[in-house]
Amino acid sequence: MNEFSRRDFLKLTGLGGAVFASGLSGCSTMAGKSAPGDFYFVQLSDTHWGFNGPAVNPDAAGTLPKAVAAVNALEIQPDFIVFTGDLTHTTDDPKERRRRLAEFKHIVSELKNPHVRFMPGEHDASLDRGQAWSEYFGETHYSFDHKGMHFIVIDNVSDPAGRIGEAQLAWLKANLDAQDKDARIVVFTHRPLFDLYPQWDWATRDGDKALALLMPYHNVTVFYGHIHQENHHMTEHIAHHSAKSLIFPLPAPGAAPKREPIRWDPAAPYRGLGFREVDAKPKPTQYVIAEYPVKTA
Numbered sequence: 212m213n214e215f216s217r218r219d220f221l222k223l224t225g226l227g228g229a230v231f232a233s234g235l236s237g238c239s240t241m242a243g244k245s246a247p248g249d250f251y252f253v254q255l256s257d258t259h260w261g262f263n264g265p266a267v268n269p270d271a272a273g274t275l276p277k278a279v280a281a282v283n284a285l286e287i288q289p290d291f292i293v294f295t296g297d298l299t300h301t302t303d304d305p306k307e308r309r310r311r312l313a314e315f316k317h318i319v320s321e322l323k324n325p326h327v328r329f330m331p332g333e334h335d336a337s338l339d340r341g342q343a344w345s346e347y348f349g350e351t352h353y354s355f356d357h358k359g360m361h362f363i364v365i366d367n368v369s370d371p372a373g374r375i376g377e378a379q380l381a382w383l384k385a386n387l388d389a390q391d392k393d394a395r396i397v398v399f400t401h402r403p404l405f406d407l408y409p410q411w412d413w414a415t416r417d418g419d420k421a422l423a424l425l426m427p428y429h430n431v432t433v434f435y436g437h438i439h440q441e442n443h444h445m446t447e448h449i450a451h452h453s454a455k456s457l458i459f460p461l462p463a464p465g466a467a468p469k470r471e472p473i474r475w476d477p478a479a480p481y482r483g484l485g486f487r488e489v490d491a492k493p494k495p496t497q498y499v500i501a502e503y504p505v506k507t508a
Contacts, residue, residue: 256436257456296332296401341369408464481505
């Protein structure tokens with residue numbers, strides 16, 4: 212695998228080596244040296260460990276280790292790393308589900324950064340309401356603070372109906388009540404909170420309730436996975452940014468008759484796969500999103 216430093220990666224952005232999300236609320240291009248209090252994190256999503264589909268990804272067992280190696284090779288390590296769901300591929304066998312979760316946990320234990328956070332996807336949690344996932348990774352929803360910003364992890368997958376649920380919404384309200392209306396808030400979910408394309412399960416059935424709770428806060432950004440592609444959306448002043456997958460891309464919303472993985476192209480291996488850096492500047496809040504492609508060996 213071709214490894215390069217974070218600084219080298221940023222130099223490649225003008226040559227098509229990355230995609231910067233700019234011009235959106237909550238996003239801007241980066242210039243100069245980071246000021247005190249600024250930081251960055253890495254988001255990875257939809258690794259689907261245990262997936263086996265040679266026509267879609269003949270290197271299904273290799274992309275996650277490649278991503279781990281790439282993050283380890285960053286010249287400047289992120290403040291933390293977050294996996295936004297579908298760590299493993301779904302299975303009806305509870306033993307196999309736990310085996311995949313254990314294998315995933317072992318692989319990502321090779322990350323040299325000690326600050327790694329996880330959340331489930333529906334492939335991990337919907338068949339047993341997150342029981343096996345919780346055995347390996349703990350709470351499915353939680354919050355934490357980092358350098359002047361408040362992070363909230365919402366579980367919209369453990370309910371097989373794709374709801375957050377009243378109990379968690381009550382928790383979210385209480386969590387937000389403790390925050391100032393000008394607080395810098397970042398939300399991580401697996402499914403989008405808005406109705407991106409409900410026909411393909413690209414929505415949260417009670418996501419509107421979560422957005423109503425978030426709406427009074429002036430600085431909110433949502434990062435999610437699930438749709439296996441980059442997408443940017445605004446709900447009034449709230450910006451939503453989806454992440455690419457590390458296993459296979461999916462078509463744009465409604466661009467195909469069915470929600471089926473895009474087949475592997477030998478002429479462009481790993482096309483559409485990758486992970487991202489997010490540079491956070493809390494005062495004023497700005498996010499610089501750098502998309503990392505998966506590289507060939």
